Amino acid sequence: MAAKPKLWYFHGRGRMESIRWLLAAAGVEFEEEFLETREQYEKLQKDGRLLFGQVPLVEIDGMELTQTRAILSYLAAKYNLHGKDLKETVRIDMYADGTLDLMLMVALAAFKPPEEKEESLALAVKKAKTRYFPVFEKILKDHGEDFLVGNKFSWADIQLLEAILTMEELDASVLSDFPLLKEFKTRISNIPTIKKFLQPGSQRKPPPDSHYVEVVRNILQF
Amino acid sequence: MAGKPKLHYFDARGRMEAIRWLLAAAGVEFEEKLIESSEDLDKLRYDGSLVFQQVPMVEIDGMKLVQTRAILNYIATKYDLYGKDMKERALIDMYTEGVADLGEMIMLLPLCPPDQKNTKLTLIQDRATNCYLPAFENVLKSHRQDYLVGNKLSKADIHLVELLYYVEELDPSLLANFPLLKGLKTRVSNLPAVKKFLQPGSQRKLPGGEKSLERARKIFKF
Numbered sequence: 001m002a003a004k005p006k007l008w009y010f011h012g013r014g015r016m017e018s019i020r021w022l023l024a025a026a027g028v029e030f031e032e033e034f035l036e037t038r039e040q041y042e043k044l045q046k047d048g049r050l051l052f053g054q055v056p057l058v059e060i061d062g063m064e065l066t067q068t069r070a071i072l073s074y075l076a077a078k079y080n081l082h083g084k085d086l087k088e089t090v091r092i093d094m095y096a097d098g099t100l101d102l103m104l105m106v107a108l109a110a111f112k113p114p115e116e117k118e119e120s121l122a123l124a125v126k127k128a129k130t131r132y133f134p135v136f137e138k139i140l141k142d143h144g145e146d147f148l149v150g151n152k153f154s155w156a157d158i159q160l161l162e163a164i165l166t167m168e169e170l171d172a173s174v175l176s177d178f179p180l181l182k183e184f185k186t187r188i189s190n191i192p193t194i195k196k197f198l199q200p201g202s203q204r205k206p207p208p209d210s211h212y213v214e215v216v217r218n219i220l221q222f
Numbered sequence: 223m224a225g226k227p228k229l230h231y232f233d234a235r236g237r238m239e240a241i242r243w244l245l246a247a248a249g250v251e252f253e254e255k256l257i258e259s260s261e262d263l264d265k266l267r268y269d270g271s272l273v274f275q276q277v278p279m280v281e282i283d284g285m286k287l288v289q290t291r292a293i294l295n296y297i298a299t300k301y302d303l304y305g306k307d308m309k310e311r312a313l314i315d316m317y318t319e320g321v322a323d324l325g326e327m328i329m330l331l332p333l334c335p336p337d338q339k340n341t342k343l344t345l346i347q348d349r350a351t352n353c354y355l356p357a358f359e360n361v362l363k364s365h366r367q368d369y370l371v372g373n374k375l376s377k378a379d380i381h382l383v384e385l386l387y388y389v390e391e392l393d394p395s396l397l398a399n400f401p402l403l404k405g406l407k408t409r410v411s412n413l414p415a416v417k418k419f420l421q422p423g424s425q426r427k428l429p430g431g432e433k434s435l436e437r438a439r440k441i442f443k444f
Contacts (some may be wrong), residue, residue: 052320053353063312069291070315077308086299087285093292098274131274 005030008057009046010219012212013205014107015068018054018100018162020204022072024197025158026079032203041219069100076155088150095136095148095156099163102132106166110208111217121170133178136160140180146187153191161188165201169207227252230266232441234434235427236329237290240322240381242426244294246419247380247410248301254425260441279400280344293319300379310372317358317370317378321385324354328388332435347396348404350389355400358382360404368409383410391429 005023009016012033023030035041035055035148045053055064058065061078076092083089102124103175109120139148148156164185167174175182187200197204223356225253227245231238233256257263257277267275273288280287287293298304298314305311327346334342358370367373370382386407397404410416419426430438438444 051316051357052323061309063309065312065316067316067319070312070319072317073295074308074312077311087283089299090285090287090292093295094273094287094289097289097291135273160440219260 001152004028005058005060007032008035008056008059010035010212010216012203012208012216014056014208014216015104016109017107017205018103018159019058019068019071019075021158021162021197022075022079022081022155024203025191026075026081026192027193029080029215030203035219036215036222047208069097072096072100072155081155081156081158083150083152084152088154091149092154092156095139096159097134098135099156099159102128103159103162103166106170107208110213111222125171125174128163128174129177132163133175133181136184137178137180140184146184153188157184157188158194161185161194226250226279229254230257230271230279230281231277232257233427234430234438236278236430236438239387239427240290240325240384241278241280241293241297243384243419244303244377244380245299246425247375247413247416248297248303249415250297250301252425255385257441260443263441274283292382295378303375303377303380305372305376306374310376313371314376314378317361318381320354320357321381324350324383325385325388328385328392331392333400343392347393350396353388355396355403359400359402362406369406375410379406379410380416383407383416 005028007016007019007030009032020030028066035044041055044050044055044057050057051064054066056068056071057065058071060074065074073082073093076096081092083092105120105124105127109117109124111117112120136148143151147152147153148160161184164175164181175185188194196202229238229241229252230256244251257266263277266272266277266279271286272279273286278286278288278290278293280293282293282296287296295304307316308374308444324346327342329347331339331342331346365373369375369386370378382403386397386403397407411420418424
């Protein structure tokens with residue numbers, strides 16, 4: 001029986017959160033090792049486990065995978081969340097990649113000085129409302145189906161739900177102009193694996209706070 | 223018979239160059255529609271041609287694809303440059319992302335304010351010498367095969383060789399201690415389709431100078 005995937009990262013969202021979402025949505029149990037000291041991080045590097053010296057690192061199927069998008073793409077394919085043919089796959093990639101850009105804006109904002117941080121977060125919310133969410137609202141409107149691509153649950157849906165919930169933390173009214181996205185949010189949140197992940201006590205991580213920022217700065221030395 | 227892929231971008235390398243390299247290496251003829259003014263970009267946006275209002279955009283197989291990675295992965299799958307299975311694909315993705323990270327630093331260097339340029343350049347040289355180039359040299363060393371993954375040409379080799387040209391342009395001494403990378407660069411450059419692309423007069427774009435940067439600023443308003 002295959003071992004559970006093991007995630008190496010800091011005890012927070014950052015670049016690993018989208019990976020946690022995808023595994024959880026796929027109903028895959030996973031273990032986590034949290035980096036809390038510089039020494040732990042240096043050991044991972046010295047042991048040659050980080051191809052480019054960076055985390056996220058996911059141990060899965062005998063591989064030590066780094067690079068967030070490489071990991072997400074592998075998991076999506078492995079758990080049948082990447083479309084049924086090339087044309088569906090490319091659409092899922094387009095939507096997920098765009099949404100992931102938005103998530104990374106928010107993740108990186110945490111590390112900026114207070115004024116810049118507020119600006120960055122406001123910009124992310126603006127982009128969500130004007131660039132990303134209108135696109136997904138229209139996609140859902142045009143085909144009238146429950147999921148973004150191919151009438152089947154995929155990585156694109158998971159990534160969008162994560163984006164919606166993250167944006168709502170920043171601006172509770174962010175979906176006010178998007179009725180179909182509101183329904184989508186409810187529908188996807190009720191998928192049993194996702195419902196479970198949204199419960200308190202799951203492996204979902206809270207938004208970054210000053211302690212998290214301090215730990216990461218200390219470990220990555222910036 | 224399907225039309226040739228059509229690339230929408232401005233007359234510069236930017237984020238489209240990797241796509242040009244990949245199509246060229248795959249022996250696929252393509253057309254380019256150059257964006258020369260902010261009006262040209264606006265027209266594409268109003269036409270609904272750009273999913274997230276951004277370029278690159280590639281018209282291919284009846285679709286208007288955006289998001290560089292989505293486009294590259296589509297082309298690689300279609301032209302059999304993506305490995306033979308999921309695990310090879312994961313390696314190819316991991317290597318590609320590493321190339322993209324260093325490539326992004328080099329691409330953005332001209333946009334750096336003058337007083338920060340030297341620091342940024344030193345950082346690039348350091349990351350190239352101590353992180354990225356050794357990582358790829360070690361991959362080649364580990365299996366002594368001609369290509370990075372599965373003993374077969376893949377998008378990873380093409381992206382890496384493209385990057386090596388940029389590294390060399392920036393500072394030729396950076397490649398000095400990486401004999402296997404130099405070998406890969408020569409080998410891939412000698413493939414007939416790539417050799418053709420490297421000739422003057424091909425669709426390969428030259429390094430952007432000040433004029434190119436000014437034009438980009440006008441078109442994209444930054």
